Amino acid sequence: MVRITKGPEERRQEIVTTARRLFESEGYEKVTMQRIVEEVGIAKGTVFYYFESKEELLKAVVEDIIEQDYTRKQALVAATGGNGLDKIRTIMQLDSMALKYPKILESLHEISNASMHTQLLAVMVNNEAHLYETLISQGCDEGIFQTDHPLECAEFMIAAMQFLTDTGIYPWDESDLMRRVKAFPSLVEAILKAKPGSFQFMVQGRDWDIK
Amino acid sequence: MVRITKGPEERRQEIVTTARRLFESEGYEKVTMQRIVEEVGIAKGTVFYYFESKEELLKAVVEDIIEQDYTRKQALVAATGGNGLDKIRTIMQLDSMALKYPKILESLHEISNASMHTQLLAVMVNNEAHLYETLISQGCDEGIFQTDHPLECAEFMIAAMQFLTDTGIYPWDESDLMRRVKAFPSLVEAILKAKPGSFQFMVQGRDWDIK
DNA sequence: GTCTATACAGAGATAGAC
């Protein structure tokens, strides 16, 4: 058989990218190592040369997703002007966009995806919380928010909102989703002691109202 | 070989109980069907007669856990007097007890357990939220809380608190856990617009302060 | 250092006898 040698970083990234695509579209448990190596066009042993196990590969994929997402958001925040609320609005709206598109297949409620989703969620909470913390602190300085625990506020809100709306984690009813998203603004405003209506943007421009 | 026939419900429950014990102590993914049937003392085919797949068996186990937990809490609430806050305190303290003991083995942070934990968490949120909703509404009537969304408040708080403190879901640092739990009272008070200090009991009588 | 090819124990699942 033809032997193709590539630089180690290139090959590694190739595996991660392919695995990510397959995991995202068909679920971690359903995708076999066999399938991955066929798609990449390498031998089975090669994957195990780069990653000790399937779980290690999953970790790498999760890091890949998080890193990409985080970088994009941080750049966006840096490029955005305005007060803390304006900046939070910017990244929150980015989230709602990102949530819609690539989840079509995922939302086939598979328990099989749970390991991947949970890990993703946990790492995301860790990362995003620090981003939000900065913006919440800024808002406190500007007098539009008020809290003694900006980081914990951020973690609390992100964890709850992600968990309660991600249909990849659990097949929530559509009516449950609507109900929850409609309540989010007042909940967030209560936590941050923000002016009523500040977070109303969270339910606007969405299909929640129409359905 | 000896052939033992039992009533279908008895046998089913026997399988669920054994599977639950093994899943809880060693993790869902690590426990094989082979292991389960050996422990129960039946043939492999029998399990597949009762449950279509290993995942179906997991569902049954999760329901078993939730049901037991929910029944106990509901009875406790019914037996407790006082206002909404008193009752919430009662079940919240029950939680912290339940969390401590049977998790010793689980807290070996295994990705393998994620599917089970996530499912458990989601079903628990669904169930407990309704319990808390009643108590929050009662508190609103009594003038000690204030919210337009008692159910969504409940879901939000339960999801966030469980997710951020369950080391079976993700191996959080101990310092993260302490930090978060210490912030919970003021976050919950903000959401429910309760009197400052109302939920201070959440951090008392715990080991958080000592460590 | 990179990679292929192949081997293998053990997993979840199934068919059909009892």
Added chain:
DNA sequence: GTCTATCTCTGTATAGAC
């Protein structure tokens, strides 16, 4: 309703070619 026997295919390990 329960058993045994058996199937397929998985994740993983490894020997050795380039």
